Amino acid sequence: MTVRAAWLLTGPPNGQTRTDTRLAPLGTMAPDGELTTRDGVIAGGVPLMATGAGAMQVQLGVGRALVQGTTAQGAYPVVVTAPETLTVTDGDAQNPRVDSLVLRVRDGLFDPTAPGQTTVSVELLVGTPAPSPTEPTLPPATLRLWSITVPAGASAGTGGLNWASALADRRRFTSAYGGIIPRGWGSSFSGSYDGQYRDVDGTLERWNATAARWETYRPPLAVESSTAGFSVASGYTLNTYSARRNLAAGLCSFLVEVTRKGAQLDVAAAGNINDEVLGTLPSGWRPALDAELSVSDGFGEGTARLSTAGAITLRTWSGNGALRNDRNIRTSGTFILG
Known part of the structure; x- marks a missing residue:
């Protein structure tokens, strides 16, 4: 099993294993609300890196992340322990589309669209072809990692995808509570509490809850x-x-x-x-x-x-x-x- 989650009835009959607990990122992570957690990738090395593995195949590397479900179900610590390779569906005959490479948790205890399921996986969500395509809407308990632009008519027979331009990084990062959130995609997010910190291209910013804005942090003068x-x-x-x-x-x-x-x-x-x-x-x-x-x-x-x-x-x-x-x-x- 190369994609594992903590706090989910997966794996052997007894559910979550001790190995799952050791590998998955546990602890209090950066909050997003009173009962929700900021989902995202755990920094360290090049986590969950996507690369082309063939004309129409993409490979997701190892790494750890947190996937937030509904407020009632909470967040799932997830770990990918070996590279996962997926095949991209051939392009539409007329219009391009944008697919999303995601981490997805299906927990039938909370998700009525997944009755009886308790699984975690790396998936490709296929977008809708259009003259100006957009990324597909995410289902519950899903974290977008990468977007893949699939031109009209793309297939292995026509040469496949140009991975240098097809892949768009959508990894946003999270951290433990009180930690500094690294720069990632979607850095325009609002802070969750007064005194939260983030790093933006080497500049440390602090969330001012009263003014509802990020402010460049300047340490007290000695x-x-x-x-x-x-x-x-x-x-x-x-x-x-x-x-x-x-x-x-x-x-x-x-x-x-x-x-x-x-x-x-x-x-x-x-x-x-x-x-x-x-x-x-x-x-x-x-x-x-x-x-x-x-x-x-x-x-x-x-x-x-x-x-x-x-x-x-x-x-x-x-x-x-x-x-x-x-x-x-x-x-x-x-x-x-x-």
Whole structure:
């Protein structure tokens, strides 16, 4: 037996075997409602892959899936343990059609169209020929895996199907409860609960139940604030220091204000002064590269260099030819953390 289901009276007279239970995907899967489960393929390798096996034959590879029945009957864990080969019916004489390769569960306890049956199988549902054909409607407890376009007049005698263009992937994926649902066909589905996640071409999305939409997930920013650790230079008094760093983004911003206690600092006509250190940022809050800062005391302004060692060095000044010793000197900046 190569197609097996758990929770279905199949197989030997005693019903579901221990092997069925080991192979079929059991456990609480992603919900689709209060009592229903999101059906779909279980990711891992290339599960339930379809390939051409002859002019008019298709082969379905091994894999696992979940097939949802009615609300009353629940979902069936299914496993295909060996490749299954099926023959596609010859094409209509006039119009193309679209067939569906499916996993189908027949449970006569719930399905009046299958009285006395308790089977699971891989099947080809034959579509209706038409100038613009559509996929066949699925019966109860059926999961569509692949669609096969059958051109008018197609047969083994006319060369069969071009499998490269005939097959269309219809596998949608599911996962365990709380898991991230992989990208698959039909990715426009709505979420089932607030905080559900899915992967869309490498982008993680979270279902916002209040807004009823998928939103790109952005992890909380690791932001820290500090008002301690600034080492003020001799000859200055620290008035204010505050800093914030975002470790996820690798950025830091700070504000510092000091008051000069020493003698007045004379400034050359060109605005140059002897380099003078105002203080040093603490380790872990320093830039990856030297940065230039603007400095002001409310009357004059200048520039300072912030080094990778955290030192803030006053370098130029413009303001009445002197930097007085009773003014509050303020500077701030934002930089990439080292």
